[in-house]
Amino acid sequence: MKPTRREVLGAAALPAALAAQQAPGLEAVIAARHDKSVEHLLKLQVTDPASSERGGIPDANDLYHPGSASGLVDAFNAAFHHPMSKFHKSPLMLERLRLSMDYFARSLSPDGNIDNPITNFNSPADTAFAVQNLAMAANIARKRSTPEVLAAITPTLKKAAGGLAKGGIHTPNHRWVLCAALAQVNEVMPDTSYLRRIGQWLAEGIDIDEDGQYDERSIIGYNIITNRAFVLMAEKLKRPELLDPVRRNLDSALYLTHPGDEMVTEVSHRQDRNQRGLIGLYWFPMHYMAWRDRNPVFASIARKYAATHAGLSLLMEFPQLLEPLPQGEPIPSDYEKHFKAMDVIRIRRGLTSATIMLRGDSRFFMLRRGDAVISAVRFASAFFGKGQFIPRQWSRPAGGGYLLKHSLTGPYYQPLDPPHRVRAGEWNEMRPERARTEVCFLEQSATIAETPKGFRLRLQSYGTDKVPVAVEVNVRGKEKLVMDGLTAARDGADAFQLSSGQAVIRAGSDVIRLGPGLRRNAYTQVRGAEARMPGGAVYLTGYTPFDHTIEFECG
Numbered sequence: 001m002k003p004t005r006r007e008v009l010g011a012a013a014l015p016a017a018l019a020a021q022q023a024p025g026l027e028a029v030i031a032a033r034h035d036k037s038v039e040h041l042l043k044l045q046v047t048d049p050a051s052s053e054r055g056g057i058p059d060a061n062d063l064y065h066p067g068s069a070s071g072l073v074d075a076f077n078a079a080f081h082h083p084m085s086k087f088h089k090s091p092l093m094l095e096r097l098r099l100s101m102d103y104f105a106r107s108l109s110p111d112g113n114i115d116n117p118i119t120n121f122n123s124p125a126d127t128a129f130a131v132q133n134l135a136m137a138a139n140i141a142r143k144r145s146t147p148e149v150l151a152a153i154t155p156t157l158k159k160a161a162g163g164l165a166k167g168g169i170h171t172p173n174h175r176w177v178l179c180a181a182l183a184q185v186n187e188v189m190p191d192t193s194y195l196r197r198i199g200q201w202l203a204e205g206i207d208i209d210e211d212g213q214y215d216e217r218s219i220i221g222y223n224i225i226t227n228r229a230f231v232l233m234a235e236k237l238k239r240p241e242l243l244d245p246v247r248r249n250l251d252s253a254l255y256l257t258h259p260g261d262e263m264v265t266e267v268s269h270r271q272d273r274n275q276r277g278l279i280g281l282y283w284f285p286m287h288y289m290a291w292r293d294r295n296p297v298f299a300s301i302a303r304k305y306a307a308t309h310a311g312l313s314l315l316m317e318f319p320q321l322l323e324p325l326p327q328g329e330p331i332p333s334d335y336e337k338h339f340k341a342m343d344v345i346r347i348r349r350g351l352t353s354a355t356i357m358l359r360g361d362s363r364f365f366m367l368r369r370g371d372a373v374i375s376a377v378r379f380a381s382a383f384f385g386k387g388q389f390i391p392r393q394w395s396r397p398a399g400g401g402y403l404l405k406h407s408l409t410g411p412y413y414q415p416l417d418p419p420h421r422v423r424a425g426e427w428n429e430m431r432p433e434r435a436r437t438e439v440c441f442l443e444q445s446a447t448i449a450e451t452p453k454g455f456r457l458r459l460q461s462y463g464t465d466k467v468p469v470a471v472e473v474n475v476r477g478k479e480k481l482v483m484d485g486l487t488a489a490r491d492g493a494d495a496f497q498l499s500s501g502q503a504v505i506r507a508g509s510d511v512i513r514l515g516p517g518l519r520r521n522a523y524t525q526v527r528g529a530e531a532r533m534p535g536g537a538v539y540l541t542g543y544t545p546f547d548h549t550i551e552f553e554c555g
Helices: 005-009 026-044 066-081 091-107 124-143 147-164 172-188 192-202 222-237 240-254 279-293 296-309 312-317 427-433
Strands: 114-116 120-123 334-339 344-349 352-357 365-369 372-381 393-395 402-413 436-450 454-462 468-475 480-482 486-488 495-498 503-507 510-515 536-543 546-554
Touching (some): 026 091, 066 114, 066 124, 066 147, 091 124, 114 124, 120 124, 124 147, 124 172, 124 312, 147 172, 147 192, 172 192, 172 222, 192 222, 240 279, 279 296, 365 510, 365 546, 372 436, 372 503, 372 510, 372 546, 468 546
Antiparallel strands (some): 114 120, 334 344, 352 365, 365 372, 372 468, 393 402, 402 436, 436 454, 468 536, 486 495, 503 510
């Protein structure tokens, strides 16, 4: 199977068996795992002298990413330099490393940048990711006095770094990836232009909010990349103050973790939104900060995930990762925390984990008990095609909990007064000039409160009568819906209506019960509602004035 571009870029981040302080043979185990990956990459790398892609590696779509060649350099370089690798000092590693570098060099634009064929062209940002791999390889070679490897890497590395010293970016995290790459290159080939460019970007300030989240809030994506960049900068530039955002983001991550270590990705602003990933993805910054700060919670995560996330190049570049860590402590599992900048409430009670999106998201309530997962509760009213409940305001009612509100109007429009012509294409532009009559109003709200057994959710919709309302409880696909009061809905496979009693969501020994049910009609996918989410769905239906309370019991 062909690897993805990301897999090749991270070829050196291969699994270790145990944390260093628990396994004296750690490096040998990592080296053995690394060798297996190298064997696979050797088979995939194009070696045909007649091929224009010689030295590269195809992805799953048969596209060739120049950045992936930097992952090959990283992997072959680590195997060549590590004494426990069976490829240690192998001429084959040098040959394939040079092939990779030749391909990368041919891919550079006159500006010193590479293309990312799926999206970005002449891209300093994609070049920065690749330069991080190349600079780490060069630094390992420099420390081990291997001039033949340095000679293969540094000329092209210098050209690419020159592009980064003047190039632009797309997104907030690109600044820090670019700065880290320049800091790494500067360690191998010092140049004041690199430091000057780093200073320009850092002068903008670091985009971290009071919740400890970077602007993109990319929980299993760019948070990790940004933390890595700041660790690299702090080390290479001897600027320990750059570790402060890393500490804050890692602390934040602890409270965005479900039972089983899955992360809360619903808050992300990037492509990892609503995707699945474990806190182990933070292994490198967690391990580094656990070592540096002697942080026991970070240490427990680092120790747990070294087996799947430690890598040979990183351990050569950061030998302190092999030093003993402090005694570990578990991730917090009993709290109610308000992330003020994100307007998100996180509640953990052991195996029970809830997320409340206070504003701006139709997936306003999520709940899980161990492996039993409700991915979202949503509701919508068939009100002028715009009745999807998306909270705009919230408050703390006197009785406790959280009250989320959304107000809507549905007007009709009168002729223009005085009359004048409306040309084609001007309807929307002219609508504010018309008098509004027969205005309909709708107030929608959700009140969420914790109970001794779980949570209580009161949903209300009122103002205009006889409006159909549908509540959707989305269930992750692997869980089993027990048929208690459920009947098949007209909305397709794995969709049910709960007429009365309770529905039971079961995953192994983990259970969530919800009810009582309500079925006043079969209109589950009301006009204007967002499309049904993947997985199972339990619907409750009614009409305005609508006032129904659902009890969620976790056990």
